[in-house]
Amino acid sequence: MERVQAGHAPMLGKRVELGPPRDGRFKGKHILSVNQFSREDLEYVFSVAEEMRTAVELVGTFDLLKGKVLACLFYSPSTRTSSSFIAAVERLGGSAIPINEVKYSSVSKGESLPDTVRTLAAYADLIVLRHPETGAAATAARYSGKPIINAGDGQGEHPTQALLDLFTIRHERGHVDGLTITLLGDLKYGRTVHSLARLLTKHDVKVRMVSPETLRLPRDVLEEVRSRGLMVTEHASLEEVLPDTDVLYVTRVQKEYFDDQAAYDAVQGSYVITADTMRRARKDMVLMHPLPRVGEIAMEVDDDPRAAYFRQVQYGLYVRMALIAMVMGRA
Amino acid sequence: MERVQAGHAPMLGKRVELGPPRDGRFKGKHILSVNQFSREDLEYVFSVAEEMRTAVELVGTFDLLKGKVLACLFYSPSTRTSSSFIAAVERLGGSAIPINEVKYSSVSKGESLPDTVRTLAAYADLIVLRHPETGAAATAARYSGKPIINAGDGQGEHPTQALLDLFTIRHERGHVDGLTITLLGDLKYGRTVHSLARLLTKHDVKVRMVSPETLRLPRDVLEEVRSRGLMVTEHASLEEVLPDTDVLYVTRVQKEYFDDQAAYDAVQGSYVITADTMRRARKDMVLMHPLPRVGEIAMEVDDDPRAAYFRQVQYGLYVRMALIAMVMGRA
Amino acid sequence: MERVQAGHAPMLGKRVELGPPRDGRFKGKHILSVNQFSREDLEYVFSVAEEMRTAVELVGTFDLLKGKVLACLFYSPSTRTSSSFIAAVERLGGSAIPINEVKYSSVSKGESLPDTVRTLAAYADLIVLRHPETGAAATAARYSGKPIINAGDGQGEHPTQALLDLFTIRHERGHVDGLTITLLGDLKYGRTVHSLARLLTKHDVKVRMVSPETLRLPRDVLEEVRSRGLMVTEHASLEEVLPDTDVLYVTRVQKEYFDDQAAYDAVQGSYVITADTMRRARKDMVLMHPLPRVGEIAMEVDDDPRAAYFRQVQYGLYVRMALIAMVMGRA
Numbered sequence: 001m002e003r004v005q006a007g008h009a010p011m012l013g014k015r016v017e018l019g020p021p022r023d024g025r026f027k028g029k030h031i032l033s034v035n036q037f038s039r040e041d042l043e044y045v046f047s048v049a050e051e052m053r054t055a056v057e058l059v060g061t062f063d064l065l066k067g068k069v070l071a072c073l074f075y076s077p078s079t080r081t082s083s084s085f086i087a088a089v090e091r092l093g094g095s096a097i098p099i100n101e102v103k104y105s106s107v108s109k110g111e112s113l114p115d116t117v118r119t120l121a122a123y124a125d126l127i128v129l130r131h132p133e134t135g136a137a138a139t140a141a142r143y144s145g146k147p148i149i150n151a152g153d154g155q156g157e158h159p160t161q162a163l164l165d166l167f168t169i170r171h172e173r174g175h176v177d178g179l180t181i182t183l184l185g186d187l188k189y190g191r192t193v194h195s196l197a198r199l200l201t202k203h204d205v206k207v208r209m210v211s212p213e214t215l216r217l218p219r220d221v222l223e224e225v226r227s228r229g230l231m232v233t234e235h236a237s238l239e240e241v242l243p244d245t246d247v248l249y250v251t252r253v254q255k256e257y258f259d260d261q262a263a264y265d266a267v268q269g270s271y272v273i274t275a276d277t278m279r280r281a282r283k284d285m286v287l288m289h290p291l292p293r294v295g296e297i298a299m300e301v302d303d304d305p306r307a308a309y310f311r312q313v314q315y316g317l318y319v320r321m322a323l324i325a326m327v328m329g330r331a
Numbered sequence: 332m333e334r335v336q337a338g339h340a341p342m343l344g345k346r347v348e349l350g351p352p353r354d355g356r357f358k359g360k361h362i363l364s365v366n367q368f369s370r371e372d373l374e375y376v377f378s379v380a381e382e383m384r385t386a387v388e389l390v391g392t393f394d395l396l397k398g399k400v401l402a403c404l405f406y407s408p409s410t411r412t413s414s415s416f417i418a419a420v421e422r423l424g425g426s427a428i429p430i431n432e433v434k435y436s437s438v439s440k441g442e443s444l445p446d447t448v449r450t451l452a453a454y455a456d457l458i459v460l461r462h463p464e465t466g467a468a469a470t471a472a473r474y475s476g477k478p479i480i481n482a483g484d485g486q487g488e489h490p491t492q493a494l495l496d497l498f499t500i501r502h503e504r505g506h507v508d509g510l511t512i513t514l515l516g517d518l519k520y521g522r523t524v525h526s527l528a529r530l531l532t533k534h535d536v537k538v539r540m541v542s543p544e545t546l547r548l549p550r551d552v553l554e555e556v557r558s559r560g561l562m563v564t565e566h567a568s569l570e571e572v573l574p575d576t577d578v579l580y581v582t583r584v585q586k587e588y589f590d591d592q593a594a595y596d597a598v599q600g601s602y603v604i605t606a607d608t609m610r611r612a613r614k615d616m617v618l619m620h621p622l623p624r625v626g627e628i629a630m631e632v633d634d635d636p637r638a639a640y641f642r643q644v645q646y647g648l649y650v651r652m653a654l655i656a657m658v659m660g661r662a
Numbered sequence: 663m664e665r666v667q668a669g670h671a672p673m674l675g676k677r678v679e680l681g682p683p684r685d686g687r688f689k690g691k692h693i694l695s696v697n698q699f700s701r702e703d704l705e706y707v708f709s710v711a712e713e714m715r716t717a718v719e720l721v722g723t724f725d726l727l728k729g730k731v732l733a734c735l736f737y738s739p740s741t742r743t744s745s746s747f748i749a750a751v752e753r754l755g756g757s758a759i760p761i762n763e764v765k766y767s768s769v770s771k772g773e774s775l776p777d778t779v780r781t782l783a784a785y786a787d788l789i790v791l792r793h794p795e796t797g798a799a800a801t802a803a804r805y806s807g808k809p810i811i812n813a814g815d816g817q818g819e820h821p822t823q824a825l826l827d828l829f830t831i832r833h834e835r836g837h838v839d840g841l842t843i844t845l846l847g848d849l850k851y852g853r854t855v856h857s858l859a860r861l862l863t864k865h866d867v868k869v870r871m872v873s874p875e876t877l878r879l880p881r882d883v884l885e886e887v888r889s890r891g892l893m894v895t896e897h898a899s900l901e902e903v904l905p906d907t908d909v910l911y912v913t914r915v916q917k918e919y920f921d922d923q924a925a926y927d928a929v930q931g932s933y934v935i936t937a938d939t940m941r942r943a944r945k946d947m948v949l950m951h952p953l954p955r956v957g958e959i960a961m962e963v964d965d966d967p968r969a970a971y972f973r974q975v976q977y978g979l980y981v982r983m984a985l986i987a988m989v990m991g992r993a
Contacts, residue, residue, distance in 0.1 A: 061729030067392030069421050083759050087785035090757045095421045097414050111623035122645040123418035292773035314784040398723030400752050426752045428745050442954035453976040454749035
């Protein structure tokens with residue numbers, strides 16, 4: 001039997017089966033950090049994201065947020081992330097104001113973030129912010145009269161990426177509890193990994209951290225997630241953990257964190273996933289990467305059905321659609 | 332009793348009370364200069380802007396200009412102004428083609444403004460133009476088969492800013508006639524102030540010009556507005572005029588007009604509005620600023636109910652929606 | 663009698679007369695090269711483009727592609743071309759994700775084109791690509807799960823420009839067969855001319871190639887089009903072919919292909935079309951230019967009714983709307 005939730009506009013004449021009515025707990029809220037999500041909240045997000053997936057597959061676009069305007073304010077450019085949010089709001093029937101590469105200086109030149117945010121809040125219904133400084137999203141939220149979604153602030157948080165990562169695991173494997181998840185590569189600077197580790201504390205999983213000595217998970221993050229009950233072990237070699245790994249999450253080693261090319265090359269090349277790696281992995285392993293990659297996974301692996309990183313991109317669209325609809329009070 | 336003007340599309344199922352039917356006098360016209368607006372025209376603009384305010388507050392977005400395409404052609408970038416126009420057309424149900432930071436040279440490299448404008452007129456229904464050269468908007472209008480809205484051309488005009496400034500005064504105080512309006516700061520280079528002074532000649536107001544000696548209103552502009560009957564006095568100190576001031580309009584002192592940092596700092600710091608200033612101001616004074624500010628108004632003032640500059644941003648959206656709807660013949 | 667094709671949404675309440683139902687032969691196809699179009703395909707494209715012209719003139723915008731999302735991925739900026747595609751999808755009722763000036767390097771920095779394309783294919787229904795490398799569009803097509811439209815790849819193809827050029831000739835003259843068409847200027851580097859010459863092989867026309875010695879059509883292109891039956895003669899002077907010319911297609915001489923300013927000036931100035939040139943041309947000649955021009959046609963010619971280059975821009979909108987609708991399976 002089909003049922004349509006009150007808040008849902010008819011989807012171009014078709015109807016989709018929707019989950020139980022929800023409590024609108026995210027209406028008008030900011031999305032700033034993974035830490036604001038309880039396990040129950042995560043269920044909420046993911047069930048809305050599943051609905052979005054169904055609806056997009058059925059009709060592509062629908063009018064749930066017809067007339068809503070999203071300001072996409074990116075102080076540091078990110079084609080990938082801004083495109084994802086613009087597509088998300090357009091598929092929900094709304095529209096975007098794209099603002100890229102804002103001229104920026106923390107010193108007196110140019111406008112302050114609070115003033116820019118208050119200005120955009122006068123025009124838009126929702127602001128997606130990417131900013132090079134840690135804590136910028138929280139600052140913006142203090143001044144904005146409209147919901148802020150943090151699309152990455154410096155070394156701080158990138159909660160929508162972590163949520164889509166977790167959604168990918170859940171969707172690819174059917175569940176999260178009970179899995180052995182290996183995080184590989186740059187665990188020091190990759191904020192994605194820190195956020196994902198924090199989200200995993202809300203689940204019953206084993207986590208293997210595999211990195212070169214110089215790029216281990218920061219001690220404070222390790223303490224934090226262990227104190228919240230996450231079972232974490234650290235390793236220098238992928239080989240010893242590969243046979244047990246259910247989910248292998250590979251990260252990009254970012255050049256800008258290295259002093260010289262040789263140091264970069266040494267680390268960058270040390271954990272490349274190839275067809276040979278995949279032969280030694282579990283038949284049902286899920287291989288993930290937040291993208292962009294710069295060689296950490298060989299292109300020969302792309303056709304392996306276990307390579308989930310392009311599906312991960314697709315799931316990101318659904319998760320971002322869900323978050324936008326939720327803070328706008330329509331899911 | 333509710334009535335809907337012929338040209339108005341139903342607003343997402345709701346109806347708003349609208350003013351008397353109008354004569355469509357701006358249909359197909361260019362908006363190039365404040366000088367093209369008679370007092371009666373201003374009433375027209377502002378009554379449409381009030382309707383836009385009501386409609387946005389009721390429904391956010393509506394389909395008055397469904398299917399209309401606005402080209403937002405900015406030769407010099409301005410996130411603030413372009414975002415405002417894009418939001419305006421999107422809230423009217425239309426869409427935008429954003430064109431930022433056009434590679435530009437007045438010499439032979441690149442395409443001439445007339446050719447670019449004729450090209451965009453083939454794609455869009457309306458062109459919003461910002462350009463670094465005075466007179467560029469008038470040039471564009473000569474070649475465009477579609478209406479041009481001047482969003483600032485060099486040291487020339489910025490009519491939509493002046494109109495939103497006047498709308499702010501009117502909306503905040505309920506009227507304009509009879510007020511004492513103080514313009515503070517850089518009165519020499521700030522085109523906003525020149526345009527606003529010209530608009531004020533159509534009203535019965537007293538204007539106080541407060542600036543350092545080096546940044547006084549240009550003599551020709553002073554002559555012009557006085558010859559049109561505007562009562563203007565000039566002052567070096569805010570103190571002597573503050574007690575009588577109904578509207579205090581603060582401007583940004585733009586660094587690019589100064590030879591060295593010391594000269595800039597001296598002037599820039601000379602008229603900073605603080606909580607202390609506000610204590611000595613009238614209880615019903617309206618404090619305005621075209622934004623962005625770079626320190627002319629201390630952040631501590633932001634929470635003062637007399638601080639109208641963020642509401643001014645909001646009014647700007649309504650005024651720009653009104654102008655777009657008017658030139659498209661829908662208001 | 664009015665008839666509406668199945669795939670066509672009602673156009674804002676109005677109806678337009680449409681051609682015979684079509685076979686959807688371009689549904690899901692990539693548009694990569696002019697060589698993929700048979701003479702019959704060209705008829706198909708142009709009859710859809712004529713419908714688009716009628717519909718735009720009647721209603722401006724319509725909902726044929728409501729909800730479709732086009733990613734406009736430009737590795738090298740082109741305001742003109744990207745604006746044209748964005749306007750095209752918006753007039754079809756869809757929306758765009760504009761992505762301009764992607765940071766790009768063929769070396770290891772940054773993401774590979776296949777990865778970027780696979781990412782955007784997860785968000786959008788269609789990708790329009792401009793790229794500085796020859797063959798990039800074909801590479802993108804191999805990896806994209808969604809149709810790719812080539813909007814110019816290096817010295818390779820720019821099929822939508824060639825199609826709109828041919829549509830212009832057809833529309834301005836009523837037919838193509840039997841005409842004498844003169845191509846003037848830089849025939850060496852101008853990819854537009856190469857593509858147009860290839861399309862002309864499918865028609866019964868005489869082609870005159872007029873260029874300085876240094877900018878003659880590449881020998882391999884000349885061989886290719888002659889071997890396909892195109893009647894081509896080469897000339898150094900416009901004078902000898904002007905009297906017989908039905909269509910004069912002028913190209914821009916691009917500065918970047920010259921070693922020094924003097925060499926550029928000599929060539930650039932050698933074939934300027936003036937009012938005097940037009941006096942010696944046929945009364946029904948069609949004067950075309952792909953734009954932007956940098957002096958090859960004097961502005962004094964713009965008001966001559968034979969000057970078709972701004973109408974050519976307008977036809978470009980219709981042809982791009984047609985191609986988008988065709989690959990989306992709606993025409």
